[in-house]
Amino acid sequence: MTGANGRQARWQRNAVDGVGAVLLLTGLAWLAVHYGMGAGAGQLPHPAEAWLMRLHGLAAFAALFLLGAIAAAHVPAGWRITSEGGWPGQRGTGLVLCTLAGLLVLTGYMLYYFAPEPVRPALGWIHAAAGVAMAAVLGLHRHRRCAGRARQLRNP
Ligand code: HEM
Numbered sequence: 001m002t003g004a005n006g007r008q009a010r011w012q013r014n015a016v017d018g019v020g021a022v023l024l025l026t027g028l029a030w031l032a033v034h035y036g037m038g039a040g041a042g043q044l045p046h047p048a049e050a051w052l053m054r055l056h057g058l059a060a061f062a063a064l065f066l067l068g069a070i071a072a073a074h075v076p077a078g079w080r081i082t083s084e085g086g087w088p089g090q091r092g093t094g095l096v097l098c099t100l101a102g103l104l105v106l107t108g109y110m111l112y113y114f115a116p117e118p119v120r121p122a123l124g125w126i127h128a129a130a131g132v133a134m135a136a137v138l139g140l141h142r143h144r145r146c147a148g149r150a151r152q153l154r155n156p
């Protein structure tokens with residue numbers, strides 16, 4: 001989970017990277033296949049579309065588990081550390097990550113259970129944009145840690 005110093009356990013960090021990469025790659029590949037040579041291009045659905053979504057759905061369940069672990073341990077620990085002045089900037093990017101995760105789960109649920117045909121494409125694009133944004137903000141969230149640390153080391 002989260003160590004005494006607030007760092008995420010290595011398994012959790014690696015799992016966020018691995019599961020995030022599968023979600024991103026299967027999501028982007030689905031967009032390319034669907035709009036390039038499948039149902040979105042006015043043709044019959046390409047067989048790869050269904051397989052990409054099966055894999056995407058599997059990773060999505062793993063992501064829900066990870067988000068639960070992060071909500072229970074990393075977020076409260078991170079909130080405490082940022083109150084004490086450590087890792088400046090982490091709280092803002094962390095909050096953006098939580099918001100984007102909520103949007104992804106909500107739009108993912110709607111895509112699966114509740115997406116009338118006329119709004120489905122727009123919902124899919126919003127969902128994918130939130131996913132790409134989340135990957136970018138995660139990079140920033142991590143990077144800030146290094147920048148904050150470096151500053152702390154220079155001015156202890
Ligand atoms: C309000 C919400 C959040 C706060 C206050 C917060 C705070 C922090 C802090 C202080 C760190 C630096 C300490 C460390 O390395 O563990 C950190 C790192 C990190 N956080 Fe967050 N975080 C939040 C939300 C999230 C969310 C939602 C995710 C993932 C979806 C996330 C993923 C990470 C990752 C991957 C690292 C880097 C760990 C490493 O490379 O060692 N955080 N966060």
Ligand code: HEM
Nearest residue numbers: 023024027028053060063104105108111112124128131132
């Ligand atoms: C917490 C993370 C995520 C969850 C829980 C999630 C969940 C889902 C679910 C449940 C579906 C519907 C599957 C189906 O209809 O068979 C879906 C579709 C999709 N997801 Fe995600 N997803 C996540 C992250 C991402 C990311 C990072 C991307 C990045 C590109 C992405 C792109 C897509 C696309 C393009 C679709 C198809 C949209 C459509 O049918 O129009 N998702 N996702």
